[in-house]
Amino acid sequence: MRNTNMYYLVEQLSCFVLLVHVVLAANYVPTDVILLNCGANGETSDPDGRKWSTDIGSKFASSETNSIVSDATIQKPSISETPYMTARIFPSEFTYSFPLTSGRKFLRLYFYPADYPNLNATTGVFSVKAGQYTLLKNFSAYDTITNLNYDFISIEYSIYVESGTLNVTFTPARDTPNSYAFINGIEVVSHPDIYSSVRTSMLVGTSRTFDIDNSTALENVYRLNVAGHAISANGDTGMFRKWVGDASYIFGAAVGVAVTTDPNIMISYPPGMPDYVAPVDVYKTARSMGPTPEINLGFNLSWYFDVDTGFSYLVRLHFCEIDPDITRHNQRVFEIFINNQTAQPDADVIAWATKSKVPVYKDYVVFLPSKSPRQDLWLKLHPNTFMKPHRYDAILNGVEIFKINSTGGNLAGTLPNPIQKQDIIDPSRVLPHNSDKRKEAKLERRDI
Incomplete structure (x- = not known):
């Protein structure tokens, strides 16, 4: 007589092994x-x-x-x-x-x-x-x-x-x-060709595109899991990248809110997007502006990054709508500004991904002229009002920023600016980057 309990146990174990195989298969396997x-x-x-x-x-x-x-x-x-x-x-x-x-x-x-x-x-x-x-x-x-x-x-x-x-x-x-x-x-x-090949990026502030091909070398200067925990090399998707939290890069007191969700949420990568582009944990956390539209319309959700000038930068933004109340087009539409230039006037994650819990990423290239050895590269999000969305809000899950080699294959830069130390170690507090920013660090008005 067949042992029914044993049969179901074997069947469940087989499904578990298959699930593990699928998860592992999502990782990239490097040849070197x-x-x-x-x-x-x-x-x-x-x-x-x-x-x-x-x-x-x-x-x-x-x-x-x-x-x-x-x-x-x-x-x-x-x-x-x-x-x-x-x-x-x-x-x-x-x-x-x-x-x-x-x-x-x-x-x-x-x-x-x-x-x-x-x-x-x-x-x-x-x-x-x-x-x-x-x-x-x-x-x-x-x-x-x-x-x-x-x-x-x-x-x-x-x-x-x-x-x-x-x-x-x-x-x-x-x-x-x-x-x-x-x-x-x-x-x-x-690593696979996830930052170049057939993809072309918009050159922010112009109507031109920017091609990243095999002659292009990149230096990763920032890789953030927005509103999430640090991800170790083993937590990446087979390429051993390290992701850090974004708290120390947020500008001013308006840090927005972490989007909370079920930790067991199922993220479904869309066709044509390899599962190894970013770890699933990047898409399970996000930062938004908060629930109050009147407040959201009065500031930008902003991050700043100390970088070398005289180079172009590839800015990759990762998105995934994980808020259970956001499931349709035009519910949350926002503007993306990079270095005070419009990179995307009508970002709608659901429109890009077709449905919720589906990741998508967008690439932008910005050039920083050599006015001084270093300056801050700004990333700002603000609600779009023209589209009259259901919510005046914005969302972001992850950020990667790469310096692109200049003429002659140069990536060498200058010494980073000194970081000011906080008197109290508190991840929710973010210091202004210099004395001028200290004067502005209340609620940043929308001043693009």
Whole structure:
């Protein structure tokens, strides 16, 4: 006689296995994954459980004669041992060569500018090139983390590799006495062509489009899970991107509200949009302006980002209507402004996605002229009144901002502006970026 309970248990387990397979199948599987813990004594694991190999005796370095390896003298509480507590240090030019399949690659560089034996962290000034692109020039990891109030820094690039080999070269600065270059970790991960290929982006403030092709290199400068938690490398969709919260980038006191929803909500990716464009957790959280239309009409929901000038930037905005009351066209329509220019006059997420709980993303390119070395890139959302929507409100789920290489393949920029520290550590409070903004930090009026 058949055991009915056992039959149903097997059937349920089969469905569960199938569901897990579907979830895992949504992740991108990279053809190249290289995790190099520079100066390490053998294989190590990072906090995400990923295995890193040492570059000592590695096939990626043709010679180690003009470099040394060293342990950092101090491990701060925020520092993970892998890949930050060992380094390879270069008193002269040094090149790693990575044999790769052709296609787009994420190149991530990890720096912990500690004092290494007989070396001063302040003289670690150098340049980095990858293939034909200048990634960093006269770069000081020490000054960078000091201004940002960080203990370490990682920088991510997207580069198309055609020849099958990517050379990454470190060169100490000639104009800095006793200069040296160093690196703690190098990561190379294949990724699909989700930021370029056939997609063209609108060049904000013009009627022209901007093409991102295989000759374009990108530097990721910001990647935010709006109103949500940080997402670790393992929480991404197979490309090991890291997403952070948006609280410290919101302008002024008008921070809007987090859109609350059932944590078990089912997000359905639309046809033609790969599931790995962004993690589902990005689309399960959002920030809106709030329930009061009179208040919403009087301010912009705004974020600001310190960036280099003289470059174009790809701004990718992620949307998903997760409010159960928003299910039809023209219920929530809003304007999108980037750097005080209209990027989208009539954003309607339901109209774009055709229904709720379906993700969509929009790409915009903005150019920042070289008026000063750095300035803030502004993103503002405001209710559209012309369409007479049901709600005067706006919504945003995620943001990615990429610097685009300038003529000659340059991505190198300047030192970031110092971050002002809060007297009280409170994620709901956001400091103005400078004294002028402090005067404006009440409720920002709509002044486009």
